[in-house]
Structures are given as structure tokens and as C-alpha cells.
Amino acid sequence: MGGTGRARRAKRIRKFGTGVQESVRIVNKKLKLSEEDALQPDVPFRKRQKKKKNKPTFETPREYNKKLKQAKKDNADQQNLASTKELSRDKEKYYESLESPFEVTSDTNSDTENFVVEQEDSASQESSLSGNIGETSFSDEETKKNLFEDGSMEDSGTEELDIERENRLLEDEKRLEEEDSKAEFLSNTVDNIVDAEQVATLFDNDIQRSIADRKSRIALVVQILSDFKSRKDGLHSRSEYLSLLKTDIGYVYGYNAFLIEEFFDMFSPLECMEFIEASDKPRPLVIRTNTLKTKRRQLAQALISRGVNVDPLENWSKEGLVVYESRVPIGATPEYLAGYYMIQASSSFIPVLALSPQEKEKILDMAASPGGKTTFVSALMRNTGIVYANDSNADRIKSLVANIHRLGVENTIVSCYDGRKLVSILRDLDRVLLDAPCSGTGIISHDPSVKTSRDRPDIQRNSVIQKQLLLAAVDCCNAHSATGGIIVYSTCSVLVEENEAVIDYCLKHRFVKVVSSGIPFGIPGFTKYRGKQFHPSLQEARRFFPHIHNMDGFFVCKLKKLKSGVRYNATQ
Numbered sequence: 001m002g003g004t005g006r007a008r009r010a011k012r013i014r015k016f017g018t019g020v021q022e023s024v025r026i027v028n029k030k031l032k033l034s035e036e037d038a039l040q041p042d043v044p045f046r047k048r049q050k051k052k053k054n055k056p057t058f059e060t061p062r063e064y065n066k067k068l069k070q071a072k073k074d075n076a077d078q079q080n081l082a083s084t085k086e087l088s089r090d091k092e093k094y095y096e097s098l099e100s101p102f103e104v105t106s107d108t109n110s111d112t113e114n115f116v117v118e119q120e121d122s123a124s125q126e127s128s129l130s131g132n133i134g135e136t137s138f139s140d141e142e143t144k145k146n147l148f149e150d151g152s153m154e155d156s157g158t159e160e161l162d163i164e165r166e167n168r169l170l171e172d173e174k175r176l177e178e179e180d181s182k183a184e185f186l187s188n189t190v191d192n193i194v195d196a197e198q199v200a201t202l203f204d205n206d207i208q209r210s211i212a213d214r215k216s217r218i219a220l221v222v223q224i225l226s227d228f229k230s231r232k233d234g235l236h237s238r239s240e241y242l243s244l245l246k247t248d249i250g251y252v253y254g255y256n257a258f259l260i261e262e263f264f265d266m267f268s269p270l271e272c273m274e275f276i277e278a279s280d281k282p283r284p285l286v287i288r289t290n291t292l293k294t295k296r297r298q299l300a301q302a303l304i305s306r307g308v309n310v311d312p313l314e315n316w317s318k319e320g321l322v323v324y325e326s327r328v329p330i331g332a333t334p335e336y337l338a339g340y341y342m343i344q345a346s347s348s349f350i351p352v353l354a355l356s357p358q359e360k361e362k363i364l365d366m367a368a369s370p371g372g373k374t375t376f377v378s379a380l381m382r383n384t385g386i387v388y389a390n391d392s393n394a395d396r397i398k399s400l401v402a403n404i405h406r407l408g409v410e411n412t413i414v415s416c417y418d419g420r421k422l423v424s425i426l427r428d429l430d431r432v433l434l435d436a437p438c439s440g441t442g443i444i445s446h447d448p449s450v451k452t453s454r455d456r457p458d459i460q461r462n463s464v465i466q467k468q469l470l471l472a473a474v475d476c477c478n479a480h481s482a483t484g485g486i487i488v489y490s491t492c493s494v495l496v497e498e499n500e501a502v503i504d505y506c507l508k509h510r511f512v513k514v515v516s517s518g519i520p521f522g523i524p525g526f527t528k529y530r531g532k533q534f535h536p537s538l539q540e541a542r543r544f545f546p547h548i549h550n551m552d553g554f555f556v557c558k559l560k561k562l563k564s565g566v567r568y569n570a571t572q
């Protein structure tokens with residue numbers, strides 16, 4: 001402390017005057033701008049406009065979506081409606097140019113009378129991702145095979161190439177948008193820091209502060225904390241700034257103190273804010289083509305002709321379509337009722353791709369309702385083998401059964417047991433999927449009540465059940481399976497207690513090892529956390545985040561069973 005108020009203030013202004021220039025320099029560096037460029041406000045966007053090679057003759061989905069956005073912005077009147085219709089027609093033409101005329105696969109199994117119009121469980125509603133299969137080396141040959149070689153389930157030939165090219169363009173655009181929003185957050189922060197007066201009053205009495213005030217204080221404090229050494233005011237410690245930030249986050253975004261602490265343990269203040277902001281935003285609506293009944297291109301054509309604007313999901317998925325806009329309820333189209341697709345978030349594709357089901361296998365989905373993953377597993381197995389679809393909740397089983405009927409799945413046996421007890425009934429399975437019950441901290445945009453309803457005892461309870469379920473999943477699996485011996489664990493939680501800690505426990509108590517999930521994107525799992533060390537192989541697990549992958553928070557880990565039995569010696 002020390003010095004008069006005026007002197008202290010002059011000192012702060014001197015300090016933050018320098019801070020402003022430094023912040024601007026950092027932001028410019030992040031945006032890769034020269035000093036000269038930085039003077040032009042539109043440069044970051046100008047710089048990102050990529051030149052497109054081999055411009056297609058037909059309008060691409062990306063161009064279409066840009067036009068559509070522009071049209072919507074301009075006006076909402078008749079003229080705009082007409083232009084939207086015209087764009088839809090153009091897009092239809094585009095798809096027609098790629099593919100053979102629409103033909104519906106003959107379907108003797110569709111159960112259109114007993115359908116249940118139900119969205120998939122929030123745990124499995126997710127979005128689009130970044131990552132490029134073409135550029136990635138897969139270590140899991142099985143997954144690679146499924147993703148690339150299973151021609152009969154996939155659209156073929158030049159159509160796929162065109163779709164993938166468009167998909168790549170969309171991905172590029174999305175990545176650039178993400179960079180822009182990060183830059184925007186930083187530049188807002190820089191704008192704020194210019195106001196040295198504001199800095200001087202950061203710690204003033206809070207009671208009268210509006211949400212907007214607190215939001216700008218959050219941005220300012222994040223900026224200070226990201227370079228605390230040169231930006232601190234000399235009066236307050238880092239932990240005082242942190243505590244100010246956490247209080248504001250609780251106030252503005254509605255989180256309880258427990259979750260805020262958990263997130264700050266995982267992320268830097270800047271990344272924490274990005275995660276929190278992204279968690280409030282809805283993710284894109286995605287549907288999965290039911291390849292037991294139709295092909296993606298046929299489904300796309302059928303939906304487009306109904307005024308549903310769809311594009312292929314990222315190029316790692318052969319089945320996914322992103323729905324941009326729809327003139328009809330997407331859960332009530334004739335195609336939905338006929339079981340041609342499942343409304344299913346993109347992240348819920350991932351555990352199934354990691355599981356890599358093979359035809360004629362015996363597979364257990366231990367916590368299956370409402371069946372987004374079960375029905376995908378059956379589709380990849382082409383209705384061969386057996387899928388045991390289990391869930392302990394009898395009410396939720398109803399939607400599982402309805403989805404199984406609607407999608408024409410014929411290889412499942414549905415059961416309603418506590419998964420922890422299944423081992424006395426089901427053994428020697430080739431693969432087991434455990435999409436575990438969890439806190440839902442990755443799907444806050446679907447269920448904001450998570451912000452206040454989770455506390456430490458709650459997470460500890462989850463963690464205990466998850467560990468018990470995972471040991472049971474391993475025990476149900478056959479280490480000597482000729483084709484599998486695989487267990488996949490997933491949650492829609494971002495918390496380490498429900499993810500890495502569960503896998504680490506299993507590694508200590510069963511003869512299993514972590515193997516690559518074969519998913520070409522996602523962040524490696526933690527191997528250290530809050531002073532705890534996890535098995536180094538946990539880096540093969542994959543984490544997905546809304547602020548990085550534009551999808552709900554998710555965790556996936558693939559295990560290979562080595563032999564039966566209980567591992568008693570934790571150091572083994």
C-alpha cells in the first residue's frame with residue numbers, strides 16, 4: 001500500500017497506460033497483424049478471406065448459407081421470403097447435380113404408427129466439430145475401416161468427394177469464426193482496459209453493479225490476470241482478482257461456487273470464460289441418417305425438398321447432417337416418422353465410432369436409453385449379431401423401445417437392470433459401451449439447471465456409481481473375443497472426477513489398458529490434476545469442449561481387456 005490516494009491513482013494510470021499498449025500488441029500478435037494493418041479495423045476479417053480454388057459451378061452449401069444469412073438480415077418481409085425459397089431451390093439443384101434421383105429404400109420395418117416424437121437424451125445432443133480425417137493418421141485400424149471402407153453404408157463416388165470438399169470449406173469457415181470470436185473477446189478486453197478510471201474502481205462496492213458492468217469487469221479482470229505481472233495494480237493480490245472474477249461469474253452466468261472452482265481448476269481464466277460463454281449457447285442441430293433404411297444423400301434430398309436446409313456434418317462422419325433451418329418440425333417429418341433419421345447430437349456419434357462395432361458380434365450398451373447410440377451400433381452392425389440394450393430406468397426404456405421400432409432395428413434385446421448386476425447375466429461379450437450417467441456439466445446449454453444443482457457430494461456419488469458400472473462393464477466383456485474385447489466409457493461431463501479418475505481406478509482394479517479411440521480430434525485426457533497423477537495412458541482418452549469443438553462437453557476413453565479377474569495390487 002502506501003502513498004496518497006492521488007499518487008496511487010497516478011501510479012495506476014501510468015501502469016495501465018503501458019498495459020493498454022501491451023494488450024493491443026498482444027492482441028495484434030494473436031491476430032498476426034502488422035502495426036499498419038492493426039490501424040484498419042476490418043483487417044482481421046479481411047486477412048481471413050481465403051481464396052477459393054476451383055470454384056464449383058453450382059452454389060455451395062457455404063455460399064448458400066452466407067446468402068441465406070444475408071437475406072434474413074436484410075428483411076423479414078415477402079421479398080425476403082421469396083429469396084429464401086429461391087435459395088432453397090438452388091440448394092436442391094445443387095444436391096440434384098451431385099446425385100442420382102431420390103429413391104426411398106423400400107422399408108418393410110418402419111413402424112410409423114407407434115412412433116414417439118422424442119428428441120434424443122440431452123446427454124447425446126451435440127454439435128459439429130473441428131478436425132479433418134483426411135489429414136489425420138488413425139492408430140485404430142478398426143475405426144478407420146468403419147469410417148472409410150464400409151462403402152455400402154455410405155454414399156459413394158464423386159458425390160462423396162464433392163460433399164467432403166464442401167464440408168472442408170464449412171470447417172474452415174467455422175474455425176475462422178471461432179478465431180474471430182476469440183479475437184473479439186480479447187479486443188473487447190483491450191477496449192475496456194483503456195479506461196484507467198474503471199481499473200481504479202474495480203474493487204469498489206459491488207452492490208449497485210449491473211450485469212453489463214459486471215460483464216465488462218469480468219473482461220477487464222481476465223485481461224489483467226492473463227498478464228498479472230505487468231498489469232497488477234500493486235494493491236491487490238492475484239487471488240483477490242480471482243475471487244472478484246469468480247463472484248462476477250456466479251452473478252452474471254448463474255453458476256454455484258462449487259462449479260466455478262471446478263472450472264478454474266481446469267482452465268486458465270481466459271479459457272474458463274470462453275468455456276462458460278460457449279456453454280450458454282445452443283449447439284447446431286444434428287441428425288444421424290439411419291443407414292438401415294436410407295442413404296445420407298437421399299435423406300438430404302428428401303429433407304431439402306421439404307424446406308429443411310441440411311449440410312453434411314464434418315468429414316469424420318458418414319451419417320451426420322447439420323440442420324440449419326427448417327420450415328417443418330424436424331421431429332415430425334414423414335422421414336422422421338419412417339425412421340430414416342435420429343435427432344442426435346454429433347458428440348454422441350463419437351463413443352459409437354470409438355467402439356467400432358463389427359458385424360455378428362455380441363455387444364452390450366449398458367446405459368442405453370433413449371437409444372441414440374444403441375441404434376447407431378445396430379446400424380453399423382447392419383442388424384446382424386446381438387445388441388443387448390440395457391437401462392435401469394423403466395420409464396426411459398419406453399423411448400428406447402420406441403426408437404428401436406421406428407428405426408427398424410432388429411438385432412436388440414432390451415433389458416431393465418442395474419448395470420452393476422449385469423455381470424451375473426451377461427458375460428463374454430465382444431464389446432461393451434458404457435455411456436455413463438453423469439453430472440451433465442458438458443451439456444449446460446441443454447440443461448441450465450446443472451449450473452446450480454451440482455455440488456461436491458453429488459459428483460462424488462456419481463463417481464462411485466461410474467466406477468462400479470465400469471468394473472461391471474469390463475467383467476461382462478470377453479478378453480479372448482476374436483474380434484473385440486473392447487470397452488468404451490463416455491460421459492457428457494467435463495469433470496475429472498467423473499472421467500479420468502474413473503478410468504484410473506479401473507486400470508488399478510482390472511486387467512485393461514487404454515487404447516487409442518481412433519477419433520482424429522479432441523483434447524488428450526488429463527494425466528495430472530490437483531496434485532493427483534493418473535496413468536500416463538490417459539492421454540489417449542479424448543475430451544471435447546463447446547468452446548473448442550463447437551460441441552457439448554464430452555469425454556471418451558477406449559479400453560482393451562487383457563485378461564479376466566481382479567487386479568488387487570494397485571501398483572501392478
Ligand SMILES: C[S@@+](CC[C@H](N)C(=O)[O-])C[C@H]1O[C@@H](n2cnc3c(N)ncnc32)[C@H](O)[C@@H]1O
Nearest residue numbers: 123367368369370371372373392393419435437
Ligand atoms: C447418458 S444417459 C444414456 C444415453 C444413451 N446412451 C443414448 O445415447 O441415448 C445415462 C443412462 O444411464 C441410465 N442409468 C443410470 N444408472 C444406471 C445403472 N445403475 N444401470 C444402468 N443404467 C443406468 C439412466 O437411466 C440413463 O438413461
